[in-house]
Amino acid sequence: MNALIKSATIVDSKSDFHNETVDILIEKGRITKISKRIPNPKNYREIKLDNLHVSQGWFDSSVSFGEPGYEEREIISNGLKTAANSGFTSVALNANSNPVIDSYADITFVKSKANDNAVNLYPIGALTQGSKGEDLAELFDMTNAGAVAFYDYQNPISNPNLMKIALQYASNFNGLVCSFPQESKISGNGVANEHINSTKLGLKGNPALAEELQVARDLFLLEYTEGKLHIPTISTAKSVELIKAAKAKKLNVSCSVAIHNLILTDDSLDGFDTRYKVLPPLRTQTDCNALIEGLKDGTIDMVTTDHNPIDIEDKKIEFDYAKYGTIGLESAFGALQTLFTTKKSIALLTQGKSRFGVSESTINEGEQADLSLFNPDINYEFNKSHITSRSKNSAFLGQTLKGKTYGIVANNKIVLK
Known part of the structure; x- marks a missing residue:
């Protein structure tokens, strides 16, 4: 070329x-x-x-494409086209397909679907078999196949001993273990941030405490094992504090925040629009402010779109029963620039590369x-004409970007x- x-x-x-x-x-x-x-x-x-x-190519550490198994949501080829149109040259693909990506063959399959593409696809293997949280998956084999990290997407590891063993085992080959920050027994069946709005709307609450307990637990385990941990999509002010303290102790920890958790709050839920049903849930403005400060001072290492296409049948239903998730690739840059300068926005879209083993090329x-x-x-109003994804479940529809x-x-x- x-x-x-x-x-x-x-x-x-x-x-x-x-x-x-x-x-x-x-x-x-x-x-x-x-x-x-x-x-x-x-x-x-x-x-x-x-x-x-022009800038260095952007990287997203958390995207979901559906294929194999959920092709009605998205297929890998169109997902990569969406990433390219949105300015991303590299994406890390979550394991939440059907079947779950938890073996050497699965990693090989999704990599083959991205052959000869402008966008680099970096597979994330499941941490446990079938993402069931019971037995470790084939971590070393998946590393050899090209997996860059291990993560049961949005499935918390409830067994602390299993997380301990994962951190210890993966440290033998410098593997990056990801742990979703939610204590399931505390979050229960909560579908919205436990606060004034959830009470007013009659929605079951998922408290900030559920996230913070899990973050604290995992940081204790990290200190004990001396492993390598990434905490994806934190959403609370206290989580920022906990990770900042861990970094001060020189623990090998990184974290990300989803762009929608930086900008949108649980005030958006007044109309029960399921586009705003995400996990972790939209929190308060106080949390948003703390997350923004965490990005500015380097406590939070990277932003992610947490791009998660959901088909209309699973979104156009009652809020309690709708699936979690929003697409985010198409709106990422425009949304970030409502908060940060262009220089800072570009930095946030590129600085997660080294953590996930993605090569960097300067201009x-x-x-x-x-x-x-x-x-x-x-400046423009984001609408469906700006969406390349098969699914249109964007939390930023109607927003000025x-x-x-x-x-x-x-x-x-x-x-x-």
Whole structure:
């Protein structure tokens, strides 16, 4: 693939051309020249877009695509197309398919579905067999097949001894263990944040305590085992405090927050719209503020879309019975920019790579082209026309967002909307 990107502003603090507006020549998938003006005598494809900005390719540490087994929600090929259109060059795929991805063969299968794609797919293997929380899955075998982490997606590990053993075992090969932060006996059948709104609306509450007890337990286990832990999608102010203290003790822990938990609160539930039924639940503005501060001071390592397509039959029903989840790839950049500067938003979308073993390419001559293309300055109302996903269950429909994506240049390919 050969291309000439014209008049692009580079947003990459590791680039020699950070904040400069330049042309970028790409030959056979590699950046061969960056300069103020580059001629095109070989008539390469030119990419000229309004207010074009480019950055290192973005990474999402938690996406779900359904396939195999839930193809009505999403298939891998369209999920990767959605990621590309949304500016992501790499995604980590959760194991919550049917069957659950818990073996060498399963990892090999989902990787094969992403062959020859512009977007890199990094499979996350289930931590336990069938994600049932009873027996460890084939962690080492899945590592050899290409798994980058182990996670029973949104299924808490209730047995602390099992989590202890997982951390100890995975440490033998530097495996990353993920633990969903929820104590199920405390959360019970709660479907919304236990607070004023859940009481007012008559919805069963899932208290912040359920998350914080699990986080505290896992941090104690991490300290004991000296393992490697990632806590996905935290949602409470106290969780931020607990992880900050653990990092001060030099524990090998990272965490993420879902973008919708940064912006939306349980005030959104007044209309019982199931697009806002997510796990962990939307919390209070106090929690949102603490999560934002946690990102600013580095306590929280990365953001995720926690992209989870759910078909209409499982969303257009009573709130109590609807499935948890929202799609988030398409709205990620525009939503983040309502809170942060463009530079900070890009940092949040790229800085989780090293934790999940994803390679990084700076925007410099000689590097592989792994680029996200976007316009950071457009304000618009997010609607279904902006959605590439098969499922349309976005919590951001009707929200005013800032910044649109054009696509990506990655893996020797160009994908533009």
